[in-house]
Amino acid sequence: MFYIGNTTEILYPYLTVVLLLVAISDLRIHKIPNIATYGTMFAGMLFHSIITGVDGLLFSVGGLAAGIGLFLLPYIMGVMGAGDTKLLGAIGAVIGAKSVVLVALFTAVCGGIYAAILLVVKRDYARKALPSYATTFKTFFYTRQFSSAQSPSSEPKPKLFYGIAIAAGTFIFMLFEITGYRPISW
Secondary structure, X not given: OOOOOOOHHHHHHHHHHHHHHHHHHHHHHOOOXXXXXXXXXXXXXXXXXXXXXXXXXXXXXXXXXXXXXXXXXXXXXXXXXXXXXXXXXXXHHHHOHHHHHHHHHHHHHHHHHHHHHHHHHOHHHHHHHHHHHHHHHHHHHHHOOOOOOOOOOOOOOOOOOHHHHHHXXXXXXXXXXXXXXXXXXX
16 A cells, blocks of 8 residues: 555545535535535545555445434434435545544534524524424323424424534534544544
């Protein structure tokens, strides 16, 4: 093998460009393009295969599987889109399984903050919808059966573009990695 330096010098700028394009696309056309997800999956597997051979390919495939696996249940339940699931898998193909778990955690925090901001901005919707969500939570807590909260008919449900939260969670992860800060040690 040949020496290529610190792989983050190549991977993080690449991931930054992809995630910025994905976030813009998700915000503007409400879709995460397959060219971005599948292209990043392929690029991650190819890069790691070239750098470290079969071990690199296994590292990348493991990250891909972990990323998809983390968002598979929300996708099956209909609360997350296929593009979001594929995007986390693509990120996993680039950064590996352990790292994509941290990205998913940071993404969840960013998604929660994003949702709270939406509820503050869409106050009328929040005032009408929160009692319905509370009823859904109580029903699940007491019966262990999930029944989806009904959106108030007069107010359209605010759209959460989760590609933005995934990008933000990944940027936070990359910032921590670059600075050497470890919020959670593995």
